[in-house]
Amino acid sequence: MAAAGTAEEKLRGKYSANCITVMVILAGLPLWWKTTETYRAALPYTQISELDFLLLDISVPVEVVFARGTLTAEQQKKLLPQTQFSQKVNQLDDKTGFKYRYEKTYRAATGIEQDALMGENVEGAVDTLSRVYESPAGSVVIYVVAADSQLLPQEFTVYIGKHRAVFLRSPVTGSHSAEDVLQDIDDSVEEILQTVSFTDDMVVAALSSRVPSGTFGTDTFTDSMTAFKSSLGRQNAQLLLGIPRVQPPPETLVQNPGNMIVTDWETDRLLWVRTVENIGTATNTLTSLAQLLDEIGNIVINDNIASEVYSAVASVQRSLDELEAGRLLPAFQAGKEAITSSERAFFDPSLLHLLYFPDDQKFAIYIPLFLPMCVPIMLSLLKTAKNLRWRRKVD
Known part of the structure; x- marks a missing residue:
């Protein structure tokens, strides 16, 4: 009777260990994986990599x-x-x-x-x-x-x-x-x-x-400050607006704009510069963001960031198309939207919402927690495997 009770108790222990093992594998591990995974919305990495080469x-x-x-x-x-x-x-x-x-x-x-x-x-x-x-x-x-x-x-x-x-x-x-x-x-x-x-x-x-x-x-900064202090009126406005100064060729007369302060073609020069500058900065920001997200795989990418990135990529492409077609104002507007969206994505506070640790540090935290539970389970699985092997030999 005692031997039968002991055998039954061992069998019940084996079943219990196997049930716990199955529950950990089928329920515990997926639950842990799901609750610890980082949400990363899809981004147009291919298009961003294409913008890294800009002509x-x-x-x-x-x-x-x-x-x-x-x-x-x-x-x-x-x-x-x-x-x-x-x-x-x-x-x-x-x-x-x-x-x-x-x-x-x-x-x-x-x-x-x-x-x-x-x-x-x-x-x-x-x-x-x-x-x-x-x-x-x-x-x-x-x-x-x-x-x-x-x-x-x-x-x-x-x-x-x-x-x-x-x-x-x-x-x-x-x-x-x-x-x-x-x-x-x-x-x-x-x-x-x-x-x-x-x-x-x-x-x-x-x-x-x-x-x-x-x-x-x-030296350039000193020259600019000297020009700012020594010039008056219209030249001050040009300097403040960032309009490049023009040195007309010989035998060329430039009309005084009068109350306009800045001529139409000077405004165009500013728009050309700002459009190119916005495209360059936006593409640089997007490629830097893509590189950052690739290097740190557990940074959260929420839908808002993804939306801004998609908007920035589309605006850059639209600005490039408008420049190629010779339509300056639409190109400038699209470039302005591109740099705004790209910087919103890059400086979104949610990118730093959590502390992001390297994987080896995370393993150093999780292993001491899971190891005490995993050791008995592994020993039980080994013992069960040995018993099954022994029974096959006996049979």
């Missing part, structure tokens, strides 16, 4: 309008109207570069434009043309007037208006071939565009968050 494509719409008398009938027949593209590529490093493209449309002046260009008051022509034709942000209209035109002061060959109209005294003569006409005109047009749109240095400086240029040192 900006900037398009500037340019109209070159020839007034009556600047071309011979034969020259005009061969040249007008037509559209040409010129572009330049700058690769700053293995991940960042930019190219800009001038989309130049050559055409003859309309009747209204011709009436404005026939006068002798260039400021009046600027006002008339700005009322008749409203040029979109980022675009430039260059009016080519006859070499003996009274519209421009005699000592100047270029007059830059306060809006987006530029007047160029024609370097073309009747003996020019069609190819020579465009060559001479394009040389002057390129020089004008470097003044009223943007320069390579401006774009490089705007991308300094991705490719540090190291050009802004103490």
Whole structure:
């Protein structure tokens, strides 16, 4: 009787141990895993990695309008109207570069434009043309007037208006071939565009968050402060707004903007710089965030952060598309949304809501807790396995 009771008690102990083991494996471990796992919403890692390689494509719409008398009938027949593209590529490093493209449309002046260009008051022509034709942000209209035109002061060959109209005294003569006409005109047009749109240095400086240029040192800061203290009115406003200062080429006259303080084309220059800067900073922030989340696998990524990241990626792509299409204002708006969303995601307080320990430290905490329970279970499983092996041998 005693032997039977002991055997029954051993059997009951084995069943109990096996039941506890099964419960721990089937219920305890999944429950522990579920309650300790970190919630991480899905993020567009593939798109972010693509943005890590950035090649900006900037398009500037340019109209070159020839007034009556600047071309011979034969020259005009061969040249007008037509559209040409010129572009330049700058690769700053293995991940960042930019190219800009001038989309130049050559055409003859309309009747209204011709009436404005026939006068002798260039400021009046600027006002008339700005009322008749409203040029979109980022675009430039260059009016080519006859070499003996009274519209421009005699000592100047270029007059830059306060809006987006530029007047160029024609370097073309009747003996020019069609190819020579465009060559001479394009040389002057390129020089004008470097003044009223943007320069390579401006774009490089705007991308300094991705490719540090190291050009802004103490000397530059001292010069800026000196300029701020010594200049007045309009120059102070330009400095405060961050508008790059312009040094016009020789024989170029820039119209005083008067009550505008800042001209339309100066505003465009600021928008070009800020758009490129926002794209560069937003892509840099997104790639840094993706790298951080990849390195620390147990940081919580809630739905709000994921939404901001998706919004930032979409806004960056939209800004790039608008830049390529030559639509400056939509590109600027999208770039502003991109940097806002990316910084909201990067600086979201929930990323630091918990203390994030390395895995080896977590194991150091959990092992002392689970080891006392795991040892009896493992011994019981080993003993059960031995008994099963013994029974098979006996049978």
